Amino acid sequence: MLSQLKAGWRLLRRLSGDDAYERYLRHYAKCHQSDCAIECHTPLSKKEFYKQWQDEKWNGVKRCC
């Protein structure tokens, strides 16, 4: 029961984008360390990331009739 609730909560967070920053950090850890020689910068702060994420999300046709 508890695990189901937790899964539901994770689903809700994922659907709403609540966990977008955590996912970004995971992506960063996975992809930016192995080939760090190419371009290396520290990960964005939560505020910075969120700003970019939101602006990008609204670029283009995102909603229908």
Add this chain to the structure above:
Amino acid sequence: MNTQLNKIIWIAISLLGAAAVGGIALNRGEDINALWFVTAALCIYAIAYRFYAAWIAANVLVIDTTRATPAERLDNGKDFVPTNRWILFGHHFAAIAGPGPLVGPTLAAQFGYLPGTLWILFGAVLGGCVQDMVTLFLSTRRDAKSLGQMARDELGPLGGTAALIGTFFIMIILIAVLGLVVVNAMKHSPWATSTVAATIPIAMIVGVYMRFIRPGQVLEASAIGVILLLLSVVAGGWIDNNATLRILFDHEGLTLAWCVMVYGFAAAILPVWLLLAPRDYLSTYIKVGTITLLALAIIMLQPEVKMPALTQFIDGTGPIFGGKLFPFVFITIACGAISGFHALIASGTTPKLLINERDIRMIGYGAMLLESFVALMAMIAATVLDPGVFFAINSPAGVVGALEIDAVAKISSWGFPVTVEQMQRLANQMGEASLFARTGGAPSLAVGMASIFGSAFGEKLLALWYHFAIMFEAIFILTTLDAGTRVGRFMLQDMLGNIWPKMGKTSWAPSVIFTSALVVSGWGYFLYIGVIDPNGGVNILWPLFGIANQMLAAIALSVATGILIKSDKLKYAWVTGLPLLWLIIITSSAAWEKIASTDVRVGFFAGANDLVAKLASGSMSPEKASVAPQLIFNLQLDAWLTVFFVALLWLIVFDMLRVCGRYLAGKPVPPLSETPHRPSRWVEDWVRD
């Protein structure tokens, strides 16, 4: 054993589905339970998804589950992100389902419940779902390119330009008609107006919270927003009962139209985080929540459908919009059966998140099935009303007369009895001053939803349910309105940037203000005319929107058919070719009627000439005569716009046929732009070399 059981189950589903469709189609003169509609829909969807969609995926598209998708290859943690199929289904559905599938079926219910229901069911499984799924597939195979880009690459520059221009115009018409729906819902209703107005500061509070107070805490902020929204519905009732406050929100349609335009302009130039993004969050929660609630209520309550299967208005004399059953039912219900707009989401946005081609069927085909179901629920909500009440709410004063007593006499004379007392009682229950001539579909949908919710969850709260339903419709209509204005602004800036590069800079303030003003005045013009039109405006704007939307669908299906033929799949080209042919037939014949019909309520030129004659003979009342010149100009403009849409449609169809003809004759054509196969790293059974 298992396969046999499987067979038996599918045969049972088919029989049940056939019985339900037969029951709906053959029922005459008796009330029919809404559960039959739900049963028919679920059986048809199940069969179509299990067999037709699976067959298309396996044989026509030849889905390759070992192939890396753009989300895997181009993963950047931001816009290209591999996303779980259920999450992506949610995102995709939230993006495609707007107010369209709610408004269209409500208007089309004037023909009776049958034509709209059949078109919603069969149009979706054979047309709309196929379009969405194939477009999603093609864009996934092309690095998530947009529909316009694919048209340019695969057919040539003509197709690409037509898609771009088509998208821009459909946006203008769409926003105008949706604006009109909101204005008509708020007209002289302080409760509705104050609730809708409150959604703006609420969205801003949520926006500021997500940006500065607790950055990125989306759920927290949204929860606050949803609670505030529900409170605003209650507060609206309180304002409505307060004599001093209520006049602040009691306005004519025209005043409200100007407010909507100012709002649209502000929303297009304000930063997205302040208004657009938070409003979208709120509208998505409210939308998904309300639709679920409505489905539950219909299943719990099992209301009787009171509208006859067919009404006499199939002959074209309908009060809500003029025009015969064919082709106008197919134009009126675009979203929910087949909607070209979806192709814009299915290309460009969703493919960037797709983890595996295996999910294309569920997301492309499945999400559209769900939207079709939403349209069906709107149809149920419209047809459970007494037909007399339905027509009294939706018939414009220009058709049934401005006096209540005339309106009920006229509607009762059609065989749909209704009385002034009945309408007044209903208006009192819903907390409105009057429900006569509240055109646009939103009020009648809200009455239908309120009566379903009221019966299922408590009769006393009817007025609250009604205004909740109005808020629910208004909040995502306004989201479409500001998102659309913004997209229109970007497209315009992009186009003007070709002439004067500085205009193309999306952050240069003069360009932002200029292009936003241009887009707002584009839809604002049609909204203004719609509001001053004594026939309600919906009669003109909704068919125009339908034609434009179906034209966009035809562009998407042309691109798909062209690519199928170029991929040597001529024998499967009918999968997209037949829906395309049907769209060409209905769009062209609807356009022909709108241009050439001599019926003044159908033909634009006929309507204009009629007004010219009346104006010249002096038989018009002074107030009507004062707006007549504008209406005449507008009708002529609408006629030319229709000509333009249909010309664009034929242009792209011929371009597609030209490319296909050349290909089949062995002449050079633009090559397939499919990205080369790269194996997915996530597929375990793929053996590394």
